[in-house]
Amino acid sequence: MTKKKTVFLTGATGVMGSCGLKELLKEPAKYDVVILVRPLVKDKEMLKQYVVLENLKIVWGDLTNYEDVKVCVQSSDIVLHVGALVSPEADYYPKQTMKVNYGSTVNIIRAIKESPNRNKIKLVYIGTVAEYGDRMPPIHWIHSGDPIKPSIHDYYAVSKVAAERAVIESGLKYWVSLRQTGIFSSHMIEIKDGIIFHNPLNNVLEYVSDHDSGVLLKNVCEDLPDNFWGHIYNISGGECCRLSTYQMFKKMFEMMGITKLEYVIDANWFAIRNFHGGYFLDSDKLEEYLNFRSQGSEYFFDLYRRENVRAIKVAKIITKFPGGQKLIGRIIRKKFEKIVRTDHGPLNWVENNRLEYIEPFFISKEHREAISPSIKDFKPYTDYDRVVHIDHGYDETKPESSLDITDIKKAARFRGGECLSQHMTKGDMQTKLLFKCAFGHVFEASPKLVLEGGHWCLQCERESWNYHELAKRSHFFAQVWYPLHSKDEPSRMYPKMVNELGCE
Known part of the structure; x- marks a missing residue:
């Protein structure tokens, strides 16, 4: 027993x-x-x-x-x-x-x-x-x-x-x-915060x-x-739970009989990255x-229906009449406009020139201004099945039991740094080794943390978002930075207001 x-x-x-x-x-x-x-x-x-x-x-x-x-x-x-x-x-x-x-x-x-x-x-x-x-x-x-x-x-x-x-x-x-x-x-479904619009449509x-x-x-x-x-x-x-932000909004509004999203949302309310x-x-x-696993995305839409039974029922009736979509859309739009202007909403950032948010989420104020507000001009991404593999900088076909100091040193170089330790018991993923990152910080980390966890320098993780400079130095990190950022963008470093020190 x-x-x-x-x-x-x-x-x-x-x-x-x-x-x-x-x-x-x-x-x-x-x-x-x-x-x-x-x-x-x-x-x-x-x-x-x-x-x-x-x-x-x-x-x-x-x-x-x-x-x-x-x-x-x-x-x-x-x-x-x-x-x-x-x-x-x-x-x-x-x-x-x-x-x-x-x-x-x-x-x-x-x-x-x-x-x-x-x-x-x-x-x-x-x-x-x-x-x-x-x-x-x-x-x-x-x-x-x-x-x-x-x-x-x-x-x-x-x-x-x-x-x-x-x-x-x-x-x-x-x-x-x-x-x-x-x-x-x-x-x-109940979230009524500007974070809704941090999530890009694509x-x-x-x-x-x-x-x-x-x-x-x-x-x-x-x-x-x-x-x-x-x-x-x-x-x-x-697979059955995969959704884009655009797909989610489109289906939610269609439940109410709204097929013209331009009545409800503007494309430039939504961040384009970050x-x-x-x-x-x-x-x-x-x-x-x-x-x-037992449920797919329909589970969410069923929840949405149950949480909004009366509103959906009324909206579906009204939207069948001429001008009905526009009327219901205007009601929903007013609610969204209120949310997108809250402290963490993108319209608040733009109207108050909060560059510390505009730049990470929109590249620049000028770039955001160039985005057409009309959702009709928005082009949904379609090639979601194409996989771009991220290289981890070592032979990932090798079992853990076969990984040795040579693999660790190779992975460290790929990250723009080096492994300062000279010895490692083959297959020992938990014993910490000594590393140096591209910025010269020396730190200890286990092979497990670095290779399987994707973590790297403790000081860099702790102090700031300094991604543009990191991407210049780390082939590993550049793979998840440059496809979404131009090398010509100004290099911005954002200090972190808090870290883990003092929390133990």
Whole structure:
């Protein structure tokens, strides 16, 4: 008989975590669940349906308080670290975002290390595909090991990069980092923030449903083979969950009977770059282990219908009459115009000459002004099936067990730096080596972090977005920069307001 497991789940009141909680609680014979939740009124209200369950223990506390975390970790067999401060809220509170997302992660790592069962407790860390940053077409096909490149001003991604680095370099016996993609959920429909327009119309994302994300969390608690652990995986719902921003808006408006998008949105409201997204070349690997996929993009559109039943019904009637599309379009447009003028909306940037946002998202003020506002002039990208592979700078056909110092030195040179270490045990991906980056910073990193994680210099990751200069020096990074940026663009360096120092 399989031993009953104790699962410590963080983020149990969030989108992914709440779905994971539901799935775990369905199997009381297999799992006892411990959750750490802040004692907020809304969270207490959400969880009151579960308080009578014998296989659930609620600890009222905070992930940034080590003692609270330690209490939950000590009795656990597996930790599902889902909890995080996410965008768009994260964009407004960078310091708190780093404190929560990075600080909670190092608290969990420390608690596991201080546990008598430290070599048995398994850590499942939920990262984010936002770590890859802008992967607009034609470089929209992503593989783990591709360069880490959080978009400029994306402090959620910055915090998750730092936290993932801590996990990979933790020295824990059992860890895994699962980079979560965009989640189809009612929360996604409810967002009323300028971040909606950060996402370019031609951008793509391979989403996953909230339900399937919950199934994933349950299934990762099963007895998995040892070769599952110690790796980085991309989460997605697969081919049936691939959508461009344009395709999503088009279908949502068509549900209301609006076929002329020019009545509703302007093309120049949307950024043309600097937002994460992409399709995945390797996400099927995770499906093979966890068997969690069951829903495609129709799941999202069904959610949208249910959330807007009355509005869609009325709109479909009115749009059948002459001038109806224009009338309904005008109503929706007013709502969007209000959002696109909020603090983080592109019209706000333009009207207030906020170049620190205009340049990363639109190249320049002049370039943005040259974009036709008419959606009729917008040309949707069509060659989404064409794959542009990113070279990782070493022979990726070799199994991990065969990689040696020669491979590591080659990869370091491809990144514009060098591996200063002279020796490495063949196949040892976890022992840290000494490196120097193209800017002369010396740092330690494991081959796992560099080759499979796509991370590189700690100081560069920490200090600024200095991508133009990095691309000049690194063949590796240039592959994900120059297809989307001209070499003639002015070199801009954007200091990061926060980093992980002081958050432990």
